[in-house]
Amino acid sequence: MRDASFAQLPAPPYYAVIFSSRRTPGDEGYGAMGERMATLAQQQPGFLGIESARDADGFGITVSYWTDEASIRAWKHHAEHRIAQETGIQSWYQHYETRVAKVERAYSLK
């Protein structure tokens, strides 16, 4: 059975948004909003996949994959996503870093 934590991606090139974050303590609606954002992202043009992991101490990395930069910009400015971003800045994250990158090659465990 396929491991659903891994994104199923086409051959490169495509784009990655690497989002590293440290959560604040407590949920404060984060879990529900995270699920809603994951569902919404998957409905956006150019979305290819998403992978996410978070340590027990609240440091996490989420990488979303997109066909092109225009799709990334459109998602960044999506109205409902913007509200989530604002709440993230205000409540959920002590700190975060976002890096937008072009994936040039990929390989996996044979």
Added chain:
Amino acid sequence: MRDASFAQLPAPPYYAVIFSSRRTPGDEGYGAMGERMATLAQQQPGFLGIESARDADGFGITVSYWTDEASIRAWKHHAEHRIAQETGIQSWYQHYETRVAKVERAYSLK
């Protein structure tokens, strides 16, 4: 105080190696080798930083950052790292995916 889980990086462009993996159960020397590889990676030419998170259920993402692709290739072929990669394939990982990407822009929580 700075949160050491976040890499301190220069302005883009630079390169990222996104390594997603699912661990097998048990340590089997993984913890010690992981620490050794992190130390060794930091000594390599072109190394910029590393960020890593793993879920309680064994899915993890590690992103290492490098000045250029030549540095990434050199590290991939480093003798001690190759032994670790072999052991990873044989023992530590159920599955993994590696993606090499050029970071074009970056922003952070203000």
